[in-house]
Amino acid sequence: MQLEDNRYHIHWFYNHPYLLSTLTFVVVFGLSFLIAQKELWINQEKEAHKATETLQEVEGKIDQILKSSYGTTLSIALTIDDNGKPKNFNAVAEKLFNSNPNIDGIELVPDGVIKYVYPYEKHKGAIGLNVLDYEYSKTEAKKSIESGKMFFAGPLKFKQGGFGIIGRLPVYADDGFWGFSAVMINLETFLKKSGIQNLADEGYNYRFTKINPNTGEREIFNDNNSEDFDFSKAEKIVVEDAEWEIYLGQDNSHKAFIAASPFLIFGLFLAFGCALLTYVVLQRPAQLQRYIKLQTAKLLNSEIKYKAIFQEAGMSIIHLDENEKFIEANPKFLSKTGYTIDELKGERFSKFLQLQDDSFKKLLNYDKFEGKLICKRGLKKIVRVTNSALEVNHQITHILLIEDVTKRKKSEKKLKDLQDRMQMAIRISKLAYWDWEPEKGKIRWSDRMYKIFDVDKNQKFDSDVLSNRIHPEDFEKYKQDLKRILETKEGTTLELRILDTNNKLKHILTRVECETSENGIFKVKGTTVDVTDKKEAMINLQHSYQMVVEQNERLLNFSYIVSHNLRSHSSNIQGLIHLIRDLETFEEKKEMFNLLEEVTISLDETLTDLNEVIHIQKSDGGLVEEITLKPFLQRIKNILKREIKCNNITITENIPEGEQLKFNPAYLESVLLNIISNAIKYRDKQRNSEINLIFSETEEFKILQIKDNGIGIDLDSYKGQIFGMYETFTDFKNSRGIGLFVTNNQMKALGGKIEIESELNKGSVFTLYFKK
Amino acid sequence: MEICIVDDDRVYQLLMKRLINRIDGNIAIRTFYNGEDAFNYYKNNHCKCQIMLLDINMPKMDGWEFLENINKEDFKDSCIYLATSSIDYSDQERAKQFDKVKGYLTKPITKEKILEITKE
Numbered sequence: 001m002q003l004e005d006n007r008y009h010i011h012w013f014y015n016h017p018y019l020l021s022t023l024t025f026v027v028v029f030g031l032s033f034l035i036a037q038k039e040l041w042i043n044q045e046k047e048a049h050k051a052t053e054t055l056q057e058v059e060g061k062i063d064q065i066l067k068s069s070y071g072t073t074l075s076i077a078l079t080i081d082d083n084g085k086p087k088n089f090n091a092v093a094e095k096l097f098n099s100n101p102n103i104d105g106i107e108l109v110p111d112g113v114i115k116y117v118y119p120y121e122k123h124k125g126a127i128g129l130n131v132l133d134y135e136y137s138k139t140e141a142k143k144s145i146e147s148g149k150m151f152f153a154g155p156l157k158f159k160q161g162g163f164g165i166i167g168r169l170p171v172y173a174d175d176g177f178w179g180f181s182a183v184m185i186n187l188e189t190f191l192k193k194s195g196i197q198n199l200a201d202e203g204y205n206y207r208f209t210k211i212n213p214n215t216g217e218r219e220i221f222n223d224n225n226s227e228d229f230d231f232s233k234a235e236k237i238v239v240e241d242a243e244w245e246i247y248l249g250q251d252n253s254h255k256a257f258i259a260a261s262p263f264l265i266f267g268l269f270l271a272f273g274c275a276l277l278t279y280v281v282l283q284r285p286a287q288l289q290r291y292i293k294l295q296t297a298k299l300l301n302s303e304i305k306y307k308a309i310f311q312e313a314g315m316s317i318i319h320l321d322e323n324e325k326f327i328e329a330n331p332k333f334l335s336k337t338g339y340t341i342d343e344l345k346g347e348r349f350s351k352f353l354q355l356q357d358d359s360f361k362k363l364l365n366y367d368k369f370e371g372k373l374i375c376k377r378g379l380k381k382i383v384r385v386t387n388s389a390l391e392v393n394h395q396i397t398h399i400l401l402i403e404d405v406t407k408r409k410k411s412e413k414k415l416k417d418l419q420d421r422m423q424m425a426i427r428i429s430k431l432a433y434w435d436w437e438p439e440k441g442k443i444r445w446s447d448r449m450y451k452i453f454d455v456d457k458n459q460k461f462d463s464d465v466l467s468n469r470i471h472p473e474d475f476e477k478y479k480q481d482l483k484r485i486l487e488t489k490e491g492t493t494l495e496l497r498i499l500d501t502n503n504k505l506k507h508i509l510t511r512v513e514c515e516t517s518e519n520g521i522f523k524v525k526g527t528t529v530d531v532t533d534k535k536e537a538m539i540n541l542q543h544s545y546q547m548v549v550e551q552n553e554r555l556l557n558f559s560y561i562v563s564h565n566l567r568s569h570s571s572n573i574q575g576l577i578h579l580i581r582d583l584e585t586f587e588e589k590k591e592m593f594n595l596l597e598e599v600t601i602s603l604d605e606t607l608t609d610l611n612e613v614i615h616i617q618k619s620d621g622g623l624v625e626e627i628t629l630k631p632f633l634q635r636i637k638n639i640l641k642r643e644i645k646c647n648n649i650t651i652t653e654n655i656p657e658g659e660q661l662k663f664n665p666a667y668l669e670s671v672l673l674n675i676i677s678n679a680i681k682y683r684d685k686q687r688n689s690e691i692n693l694i695f696s697e698t699e700e701f702k703i704l705q706i707k708d709n710g711i712g713i714d715l716d717s718y719k720g721q722i723f724g725m726y727e728t729f730t731d732f733k734n735s736r737g738i739g740l741f742v743t744n745n746q747m748k749a750l751g752g753k754i755e756i757e758s759e760l761n762k763g764s765v766f767t768l769y770f771k772k
Numbered sequence: 773m774e775i776c777i778v779d780d781d782r783v784y785q786l787l788m789k790r791l792i793n794r795i796d797g798n799i800a801i802r803t804f805y806n807g808e809d810a811f812n813y814y815k816n817n818h819c820k821c822q823i824m825l826l827d828i829n830m831p832k833m834d835g836w837e838f839l840e841n842i843n844k845e846d847f848k849d850s851c852i853y854l855a856t857s858s859i860d861y862s863d864q865e866r867a868k869q870f871d872k873v874k875g876y877l878t879k880p881i882t883k884e885k886i887l888e889i890t891k892e
Contacts, residue, residue, distance in 0.1 A: 560860060564829050568781060568857035568879065575787045575880030582794065582883070592790075595783050602783075728831040737831075 017282035025275035032267020039263055051204060051235060051248045058195045058246060059237045065102045065193055066167070066241055069183045070150050072096045073169035076106055077181035084173055086116060093118030102193050103183045104164065110179035112141065123184065125160030131180070134159070137166070139213040144168045145177060152242035155187045155210070155221050163187045165242065187221060196222065196246065205229065205249035210242070316383075316402035324348045324363055327397060336404065338376030349400070354380065364389070364398050373402065382406045435525035438486060452508060452530045454500035471497035471505070485524060489514045495531075507535035557724065561610070569603040609738045616667075616745045624750065626660045627668060629704070633693065636672045643680050647689060651676075655695040661702055661770045667746040671754075672706075674739040675766050679708035684761065701752070701769040709763040715756070722756055773890070774800040774820075778810040778838070779827035779855070788825070788881065795886055807833030811841050823889055825855040825881065828863060839870045853877050853889060 075096055079086040086092075086108055093106045097118055105123045108116035112132035117123035131137045136156050144151035154165035164186040171178045191197040191208070199206045200222065207229055208222045234247035310317050316333035320326060326344040334341060337352070350363050354372040363369070367387055372380040386401040425431070432448035441463070450457050453469050470478050474497050481494050491513040498506050512526040573596065580592045630653070637644065637651060644651065661668070676691060683689040692707040713722065721727040723744035728737040740754075747754045751771035758764035773796075777788050785803050792799050802821065804810035807830050828835035835854060842852075854867050857879040867876045877885060 560858075563860045564856070564858050567859060568784070568829075571857045571879030572781065572783050572787065575784070575791075575882070578880065578882060579787060579790055579794075588790075595786060599783050 017279050017286050020282055021275040021279035024278045025271045028271035028274045029267055032263060032270060036261070036263035036267065054195075054199065054202070054204065055235055055237055055246070055248050058199070059239075061193065061195045062239055062244075062246075065185070065190065066150075066152065066239070068100050068102050069152075069167040069185070070169065072100050072103060072106065072183050073150060073167060073181040076108060077169060077171045080108070080171065080173070080178065082174075084110065084178055089116045090118060090120075100183075102185060102189070104162075104186045104189055105184035107182050107184065108179065109168070109182055112179060123158075123160050126158065129159050131168075136214070141168060141180065143213070144180070145170050148172075150241065152239075152244075155190075158184065165190055167242075191222070199248065207231070207234070207245075207247040207249070209245050209247065213243075316404070318349065318400050318402065320349055320364070320398045320400060322364070322396050322398075324350055324398075333402060336375070336381070336402075337373065338379075363387075370405070373404075382409045430530060432528045432530075433526070434528065435523055437521060437523055439522065449528060452506070452528060453498065454502075469498045469500070471499055473497070485512055485514065489516070489522070491526075506530055506532045508532075558610075558613075565606050566603070569599055569606065572599045573603075609742075612742060613738075613745060616742060616749055624662055624664055627663055627665055629655050629659045629661060629695065630657060632665070632668065633672070636669065636676060639673060640676060640680065643677065647680055647683060649680055649683070649689045649691060651691045651693070653693045655693060655704075659695055659702075661704075662772070663750055663752075663770055664746075667750065671743045671746055671768065674743045675706050675768075678739060679706065679710055679764070682708075682710045682764075684709060684711050684763075697772075700772060702772060704768045704770070706766045706768070707763065708765075712760040712762050712764055713756070713758040714760050715758050723754070773798065773822050774802060775890075776802045776804070776810070776821040776824040777855075778804045778807060778824065778830070778835075780805050780830045781827070784827075784879070791881070791883060792886060795883060795890070799890075806830045807835060807838035807841075811838055814842075815845060822851060824852045825877070826852050828854065828856045828858060836866070839872060842872055843870070851889075855879060855881055 076086070076089070076093060079089060079092050081087050089108065093116075097103065097106055106118045107114055107123060107126065109131055113128065113130045114126045115128075117127060131141045137153055140151060140153035144153075148170055150167055150169040152165050152167040155163060156166070157163055158166075164184055166182050166184050168180040168182040171181050196206070196208055206222065207220055209218050209220050211217065212219050229247070229249050231247055234249045236245055236247045238245050310319075310328070310330045313330060313332055316336050317330045318326060318333055319328035325346055325348055326341075329339075329341055329344055352374050353363070354374060355369065356371065364387060368385065369387075370382065370384050373383045374380055382405050384403045384405045386403070388399050388401075390397050390399055426433075426448075430448060432452055433446045434444060434449050436443050443463070443466075447457070449455075453466070455465055455469075459465070467475070467478075478494070478496055481492065485492060491511070494510045494512060496508050496510065498508055500506060507530070508528055509531045510526055510528045512524060515523045515525065517523065576592050576596045576599065580589055580596075583589050583592065633653065633655070643649070679691050680689070687709060690709050692705075694705040694707065696703045696705070715722075718727070723740050724737070727741070744754050747768060753769045755767045755769070756764060757767075775792060777785055779785055789801055789803075792801055802813075804813065807826075809832075810824075810826075811833060826835050826838060833841075835856070839852070851874045852870075852872050853875045854863075854873055855877040856863065859878055864876050867873050875889065877889075
């Protein structure tokens with residue numbers, strides 16, 4: 001309580017800085033005023049002392065003047081002879097005048113009438129004046145006669161001009177009163193010589209006065225007599241021989257005041273300074289005090305708000321003490337968990353919490369944590385807890401905000417699963433995605449796009465980069481497709497070929513979709529897949545398919561051959577045997593046996609042919625060798641030497657020296673023999689037969705053309721059958737329809753092919769393609 | 773009566789000639805080695821043979837082509853029998869598409885078969 005009281009007093013001071021600084025001002029100023037007052041007194045005392053001294057000095061000087069004047073009048077009076085006439089007045093007067101600097105004139109006044117004056121010129125105006133009759137002087141002149149002593153009249157106005165005093169000494173002769181011996185002193189001179197003038201110069205307020213003998217009124221002779229003057233308080237001296245009174249006033253006090261004023265002014269400043277200091281010193285605590293008040297008000301406000309939040313919040317809030325025990329729980333928490341506040345009070349919060357991590361031993365050391373909140377019926381909710389410590393009166397409690405994140409967690413998990421699955425799908429499918437804003441020319445690519453297009457991710461990317469990658473043959477199509485998409489704004493699927501930086505061909509499949517957003521931004525986006533593998537697989541598949549189809553065709557062909565050709569022989573044999581049975585004569589039977597032999601030979605031939613065909617089709621071409629074309633052809637010509645010669649055939653060659661082919665020599669022999677012997681067999685007998693052999697090559701093949709001018713084949717009728725088995729186009733007895741069939745198969749077995757151009761009666765061209 | 777044999781198999785032709793002669797020596801036999809010759813003869817001479825034994829596999833013009841050409845020319849009263857060694861089912865089916873084909877005979881052609889078709 002003591003402390004409180006003290007504090008209260010201090011507060012009182014803090015709260016009244018104006019009052020306190022005013023007080024300080026008054027006290028300090030009062031003190032300095034007292035000091036000034038004291039100083040004033042001392043000064044006044046000093047001044048008074050000095051005035052007395054000065055006055056005494058003046059009195060002495062006046063006395064001196066009067067005495068010297070007396071001397072002078074007495075001296076001049078001695079010049080008067082027995083006849084009552086002055087002797088050598090001018091000379092004596094001059095001597096006296098010069099020796100006495102206090103006087104301004106000397107005169108002798110026999111019988112009261114001014115008769116002798118010195119200096120004459122100055123005072124001649126007064127000659128003849130009867131001072132005993134003259135209004136201004138008669139009273140005082142009479143006074144000096146009465147007293148028989150020298151008396152100083154005036155200050156008065158001189159008849160001859162000027163203003164001053166006259167000291168008259170009554171002179172007596174034997175017969176009584178003779179007249180006056182007098183001196184004249186100008187007032188100005190008197191004031192100067194007496195030191196009275198100095199009083200004014202030294203700043204004294206003084207009065208040089210006399211009671212006018214004629215009027216009885218006090219007359220004042222000094223100049224500065226305008227101020228009020230308190231005669232009763234003034235110090236005075238009296239000159240009896242002239243009835244003068246000189247007063248020295250007390251009003252020199254202002255001087256003392258001026259002397260004391262610096263103290264006062266200093267005191268004023270000091271007081272003001274102290275007051276200011278006090279104010280400043282007190283102002284700070286006052287400000288703090290005000291701040292504290294404001295804070296308190298805020299705190300109060302916060303508390304109200306806190307209470308409102310606590311009670312009404314849509315979020316669970318609990319209040320725990322240091323040991324995690326419940327102090328309070330808001331209604332939301334209670335409704336969420338199903339507990340009542342009485343069930344919770346005194347219980348530890350961790351009892352209701354299941355943490356994923358056991359390391360959370362001291363729960364309240366953490367600002368944030370997640371866990372499962374165990375509700376009343378064993379229901380568990382995933383919650384996120386935010387903990388903030390609260391210190392009130394050195395006691396720490398905790399406010400915990402509890403957020404139910406069960407749903408969020410579930411959806412987060414769902415989202416994550418979905419995302420994972422999507423990413424996995426994208427990863428597995430190697431799907432690239434992109435979007436494009438045609439208006440801004442903005443293109444965004446996923447990482448895989450860069451991989452597919454073999455573009456460096458850091459490279460500045462624009463549509464040119466894309467265009468450059470597209471296979472030249474597909475570029476026009478790409479441009480058309482792009483134009484169509486931008487015009488129709490409809491999605492589509494594009495299949496394109498691109499070339500990567502190593503000029504490696506890639507097939508890509510792009511699914512394009514168009515989208516116009518709410519704010520009118522048109523976007524083209526889609527996915528792209530590298531389908532090179534699939535495409536290649538498809539091409540391979542097509543090849544395989546073609547091969548299978550071909551093989552199937554061959555098989556069908558073969559079975560047809562079997563059913564036709566072999567059966568034709570067997571049916572012939574059957575027919576012959578039937579007939580032989582019926583025939584009676586030996587001759588007839590013999591004829592049939594001959595036929596039978598013919599048939600069996602044919603059958604054997606057919607079987608040999610088939611065997612050969614099967615052999616070619618089964619084998620992969622056998623041994624492949626480098627064959628130098630020219631010597632090889634020479635060998636063929638040697639084999640056919642007889643036919644060539646007999647039929648007068650001209651064979652020309654247009655083949656580079658040393659040109660080689662990669663092929664099976666046996667096959668090549670068979671092929672060339674077949675074609676050249678065909679050319680000889682089907683020559684046009686109307687003209688000289690010519691056979692030309694011409695070599696050329698392409699990127700993929702070496703080509704040998706065999707040109708003849710024979711009878712030719714009607715390709716319009718037989719196009720599909722030329723290379724078929726047992727296809728013949730003439731009535732030639734030895735045409736068996738097997739040669740070209742075998743040739744075709746031999747060429748194909750080694751990756752080559754054979755083509756024919758022909759015109760009836762003009763000739764044929766067989767073109768052989770050998771794979772490089 | 774005239775029987776026409778269109779076949780490139782010389783042995784078969786000989787065989788048929790003997791067989792038919794043995795059945796009836798009065799039957800005239802005309803032979804062609806391919807479809808083209810047969811067709812040209814028909815076209816030019818309006819041959820009115822009662823029976824034609826037509827082979828399928830022949831050079832120059834095979835049996836099918838012959839039938840197609842016949843169809844275009846609108847011959848009447850033709851009694852064409854396909855006589856082939858083929859036992860291929862597809863051939864038999866194909867033969868049914870031609871109205872002019874009266875029957876499908878599989879070689880060997882026996883005496884009984886000749887008798888059968890000559891009776892009609």
